[in-house]
Amino acid sequence: DAGVIQSPRHEVTEMGQEVTLRCKPISGHNSLFWYRQTMMRGLELLIYFNNNVPIDDSGMPEDRFSAKMPNASFSTLKIQPSEPRDSAVYFCASSWEGLEQYFGPGTRLTVT
Amino acid sequence: GIQVEQSPPDLILQEGANSTLRCNFSDSVNNLQWFHQNPWGQLINLFYIPSGTKQNGRLSATTVATERYSLLYISSSQTTDSGVYFCAVPTGANSKLTFGKGITLSVRP
Numbered sequence: 329d330a331g332v333i334q335s336p337r338h339e340v341t342e343m344g345q346e347v348t349l350r351c352k353p354i355s356g357h358n359s360l361f362w363y364r365q366t367m368m369r370g371l372e373l374l375i376y377f378n379n380n381v382p383i384d385d386s387g388m389p390e391d392r393f394s395a396k397m398p399n400a401s402f403s404t405l406k407i408q409p410s411e412p413r414d415s416a417v418y419f420c421a422s423s424w425e426g427l428e429q430y431f432g433p434g435t436r437l438t439v440t
Numbered sequence: 441g442i443q444v445e446q447s448p449p450d451l452i453l454q455e456g457a458n459s460t461l462r463c464n465f466s467d468s469v470n471n472l473q474w475f476h477q478n479p480w481g482q483l484i485n486l487f488y489i490p491s492g493t494k495q496n497g498r499l500s501a502t503t504v505a506t507e508r509y510s511l512l513y514i515s516s517s518q519t520t521d522s523g524v525y526f527c528a529v530p531t532g533a534n535s536k537l538t539f540g541k542g543i544t545l546s547v548r549p
Binding site: 372387428 | 471481482485488526528530535536
């Protein structure tokens with residue numbers, strides 16, 4: 329099993345640019361989560377999908393953030409426009425029916 | 441929302457020593473996960489333990505759901521055990537995990 333796959337692993341961009349993070353969940357899992365980790369706030373959930381449908385996006389910080397899951401094997405998290413305060417590690421996780429969650433390696437985003 | 445507290449915040453061990461990490465949570469939960477975040481930032485699943493005791497090699501975990509705590513035991517610690525240990529519990533019906541602030545473990549050779 330390949331585990332949760334995320335790309336890119338590192339992203340450096342300038343303020344104002346669009347950033348797209350990608351995630352491929354574990355095959356057979358039907359729940360997908362996007363988390364963000366910062367020193368100040370720790371690990372926090374941004375959005376949760378179940379069967380490709382967004383269930384809870386209350387953690388999305390503002391309208392600059394959007395997420396999609398067009399099919400069971402792919403999700404994107406987009407930031408447009410990006411700001412320096414968006415710098416963080418973004419994790420994608422998947423599970424079956426919201427049970428044990430498995431995390432990808434993360435994308436380290438730096439916005440200058 | 442549910443509060444998750446971990447203790448101690450930092451722990452320094454000599455290689456070979458044993459340790460106990462604690463996780464308290466403020467409300468009843470139907471599952472709990474322990475993770476190890478290694479120095480490269482990867483979150484590695486250690487245990488999925490709603491209740492009872494599980495063991496995996498030198499690590500074991502016990503969750504007492506009725507008393508709202510979980511313990512992670514590390515025996516014969518190794519330098520590769522260094523990193524941050526998180527416990528996390530689901531919040532509400534949507535299964536999103538609420539994480540504790542983590543316990544930073546340093547194992548010295």
